[in-house]
Amino acid sequence: MPFFTSTLLRPQTLFQSQPQSKTLISLLLPLLYRCPISSSTSPMASSSSSEATLREVLAEKQAAVEAQAEAVRTLKARPGTPQSEIDSAVESLKGLKLEVAAVAKRLQAEGSANGEGGTGGLSKDAFRQTVVNTLERRLFFIPSFKIYRGVAGLYDYGPPGCAVKSNVLAFWRQHFVLEENMLEVDCPCVTPEVVLKASGHVDKFTDLMVKDEKTGTCYRADHLLKDYCKEKLEKDLTLAPAKVAELNHVIAVLDDLSAEELGAKLKEYGITAPDTKNPLSDPYPFNLMFQTSIGPTGLSTGYMRPETAQGIFVNFKDLYYYNGNKLPFAAAQIGQAFRNEISPRQGLLRVREFTLAEIEHFVDPDDKSHPKFHDVAKLEFLMFPREDQLTGKSARKIVLGEAVSKGTINNETLGYFIGRVFLFLTHLGINKERLRFRQHLPNEMAHYAADCWDAEIESSFGWIECVGIADRSAYDLRAHTDKSGVPLVAHEKFSEPREVEKLVITPSKKDLGLAFKGSQKMVVEALEAMPEKEALELKATLESKGEAEFLVCTLGKTVTITKNMVSISMEKKKEHQRVFTPSVIEPSFGIGRIIYCLYEHSFYTRPSKSEGEQLNVFRFPPIVAPIKCTVFPLVKNDQFDEVARNIARALTKAGISNIIDITGTSIGKRYARTDEIGVPFAVTVDSVATVTIRERDSKEQIRVAVDEVASVVKEVTEGQSTWADVMWRYPTHAASSDE
């Protein structure tokens, strides 16, 4: 879903920021954030019953689609049927298909909320609570400005969280930027209005909001409607089956409702403000960007960027030049992005300021092959293609090479990045059985997008979109070309000039403007985009009849074109080069979400020998671990302390982050304390000549000479050796009875 991507740009819901809140399942951390408990954390029994209902609704809708498709075929076959009648039937069919897609999406979200993957036998809520309590107690995160009672949707990374984040970003740079020679840039957060006007954010980056008419408290309209429907479904056991189906349908199509439709539903169901029961205003769009003013005059509007991508697009010309005027190349950016959510109520997953890492890979639209695709072609992992979602199936393992060769994934470059994202996430420690790549359904995708996949990670909240990987075609560069007047294009020089017969379509903007007013632009674009065959047919019709019917997909209807509105001809030309707008393939990473899921996948508990309670452990791989090694003198003793300090110094010198704990606490407690922040190795000083190194998860220990410690820890931390390798090389040591 386009929370982290600039993917969605549909005529009606351009940059709608949360069209998939359903699939995310409200993430609530009630103890921490003082939010009311949402109905989405309902007991599983009711989820399952709602799942059964959804399956019924899906079957019903699919039957309706088939019936309508049959009707369209009949109409088309019947000679003399007026075009308008066919159009209207096609429209209905499209609408029904969208509904099927929406129900399928909801079904899939419901399904994911069941099962108990990875929670070690705990209920999901209890598991989450344990993880989050540990995270907050050990300062992985801190609600921002806590001493002033905080601000919803703002969180700090405390010391271990900050270290994890900087490790994840360092690995991202290594895995993507360094490996692919990407051009990394760093643009400001403060962005002038014109840029975000061009991108569409100023006009369309909105959520629908309602206000309590008396107190002025604001709510997201879709949240209120969804909460109402879910509560009804769960609590009202007397509901008639038709009503159940209706409410499920409303939830399923929630994202596609206009302000008027949403308002009508709120009225129909008599929904009032949750806290006061006061009447609500009509829904109206609220722009999610933080607005500010640049300079002292107050006349120059600016916004805090809602994504980092635009900074790259506006620099395309310079970056293309920097790359020797050659395609393909990728630019990348890591930075803060801002979204002024109406009422953030999903804890760490839905925040008002977050770190994005985005890649814009620019490629010739006629050649989306990738020279390194073979490096990832054999990977096999969970994918969830569109068709499987629409027919109610589950995600399944598919070999990446096959997904591309069969056309499930649109092209090699998109496939290459999907593969690289899979490697990135699993290398960080994301469980590959709980990671899937889900293709966008037609109604989730922008009209210009060629294909779009989300890397979704399963957490206690269901499947969370953490990375969006979209082929956005030429949309963004064209938008900025139009607005700025600076052509953001690429050139392919021919070795010798080519004589080409070229289709020239010249729409008369004036005549089209008079005829179609506000829709003129879409008609012009549709005319210009005609393939040769269609254009020549249109030319013939216009010449013979003076006018012709013409389907404009973006308007969703056919219009009548007259001869004066467009000139179409084939012309011979000598061309020295081809000038074109590159396509953009955009992998966009929500770093905070990846880290939260990583916490859940890395967390487990094990019994404490001394007291029978459970000890918490994060099994972070060394690359992620906030601290790589701890150093403990076994007993308090000046000599041991001195050895410990020397080892710590040697580790620091080798670039290994470490902490030294010379408190008198028992060694078991000290191990437990560092297991809980995921430190992979612990050095215990029990003599002045040799010491032990303990591995966190196996609790195995080896005995190593003092002056070798830093190099051994460096080896296993940086991946030159595995723990098994060094276990082989050094004598093992029996764990102390204290553990």
Add this chain to the structure above:
Amino acid sequence: MPFFTSTLLRPQTLFQSQPQSKTLISLLLPLLYRCPISSSTSPMASSSSSEATLREVLAEKQAAVEAQAEAVRTLKARPGTPQSEIDSAVESLKGLKLEVAAVAKRLQAEGSANGEGGTGGLSKDAFRQTVVNTLERRLFFIPSFKIYRGVAGLYDYGPPGCAVKSNVLAFWRQHFVLEENMLEVDCPCVTPEVVLKASGHVDKFTDLMVKDEKTGTCYRADHLLKDYCKEKLEKDLTLAPAKVAELNHVIAVLDDLSAEELGAKLKEYGITAPDTKNPLSDPYPFNLMFQTSIGPTGLSTGYMRPETAQGIFVNFKDLYYYNGNKLPFAAAQIGQAFRNEISPRQGLLRVREFTLAEIEHFVDPDDKSHPKFHDVAKLEFLMFPREDQLTGKSARKIVLGEAVSKGTINNETLGYFIGRVFLFLTHLGINKERLRFRQHLPNEMAHYAADCWDAEIESSFGWIECVGIADRSAYDLRAHTDKSGVPLVAHEKFSEPREVEKLVITPSKKDLGLAFKGSQKMVVEALEAMPEKEALELKATLESKGEAEFLVCTLGKTVTITKNMVSISMEKKKEHQRVFTPSVIEPSFGIGRIIYCLYEHSFYTRPSKSEGEQLNVFRFPPIVAPIKCTVFPLVKNDQFDEVARNIARALTKAGISNIIDITGTSIGKRYARTDEIGVPFAVTVDSVATVTIRERDSKEQIRVAVDEVASVVKEVTEGQSTWADVMWRYPTHAASSDE
């Protein structure tokens, strides 16, 4: 100067953002940024003459100070002189001393603008132009949103700039965070009003602005006044000596002028709007924070943080707990900060959004020793203590240990960080002869600050403050304690309870409020801060006479205290612990400024053999270099290309950033291209078995077997070996005639 620090918090000019614009000398990059050329880039001749004039002014002022000091002594010695008369004479003395300080500061700035250090024989302007042209052509930076004609004060880091920045930050983390086990945190940029109200930014983080009364164009009042004075001094050769002295004096005391004083001067000199000659409004304060609104109601004001420090202060309690409730410890943060400059006209050095790296080291105010001070005590480098500035001397080399032991630097911890900052900057490639640590003059420093030093780097613009290192005492934690009601304090538990006789000073806020109204708080603070001896004297006076004169430094005068206003007693108490507010020592790094100075210090030109023109080189050390190694096949040839690709792959695998250039251009041109972005090593493939590695600055080459290349480059890049080491181990290779 406190552009990067939260250092300055004086009663009158709290958080004044640019009190030292003088020392920075306007940084103008006219070709790039379309700004008018400032008089500060004037020819050196006039600088020198202005320097001579300044020396005269300084001598004059110093004479006045001595005369006034003598007058005060006389008054005090004369029995029966009314206290008010003494006070007023002391006030005058203080004012004169401030003027001396200001002139000294200006003299020092003027002095630094002369000489031609590091410009390789070019004039400073020409040198700067060459550097900046190279930087922009090679995309080290890009004016942000260039295709939309940009926004003043916003710049992007392009690919090599972004790599340099991320290298600098990685080294900062290693050198400070890892080495000192600092607690790094990461807080949001969006900050609620209450936090910045407590810190003083909402009320006092302002510059004085004037508006063109007809067009509304805004100007910084001090800039207009300064420009006027400088232009007069430079262009009007008929000026009487008295007038010259007056104008120089105005420039010298510019930072200390109130809105009224500034306004009066603008009127007196008939200064009008520079572009239109229209009349100007009176000066009024403009807050430099970008304001926004958090949430949808529009009722909750927020700001984009002007520094990162506040995010650390508000988390003190959690961080102290995380550190096991022990002092000292340091927290650190790297992140964006924002200042909505009125009219940024200093290019890359004065921007509206920038990256800060800040450290807050919390320490017991009674023990500011540092256990690792001996590691840096022997360092000797350029320092510029307050006394030397006030007496017109130059910066000189001082051994750090001596500066601390003699009390020039206030304490060991402050000294330790000064030493560490010196090591950090010089390791990055800053020339140690062009780096000095300048102590703040009394009028630059906050009243609560114990001591403050700036690391200033000499560039073509003069000495630029790049790091501020301040002992801020307990100010910040107290401010947030007061505002939030959450005590941000530390505890020292005694091993056994101590019976202490304790001075208890209890001001009667009510009575003091009635007597002193708005000044009540400062009187209360001054009473509470009295040392024991003074308090007991006051007690005695109050008991005998019923009232006493009492000096309140922060008010700059004495007030009359009556018996009812304060109770003073010595009480016996059993104490189990000591509760106190820690002091904060804050090194604050302006990353963008450090990088700009690094560019200048690293840049040089050398003749091109082929064409007689000059080639540009950045002599970045490997740790800073944006790309560590380039790989070139000597001639275009499939075999060589293949070898080159394999070497590039091996380098990438070893984590060495590299680019491969298989264009057919001459090898000399390809070397020149990478020298210009500071790549330290170039591999040339001239056979399939062995290749050459060339070092950028010496242009020496060694011959190395293909499969050893990656490890050799890694060694010299990561510092395990020097180039001299590997020159010794491998056969040298004569440079191709092409170079």
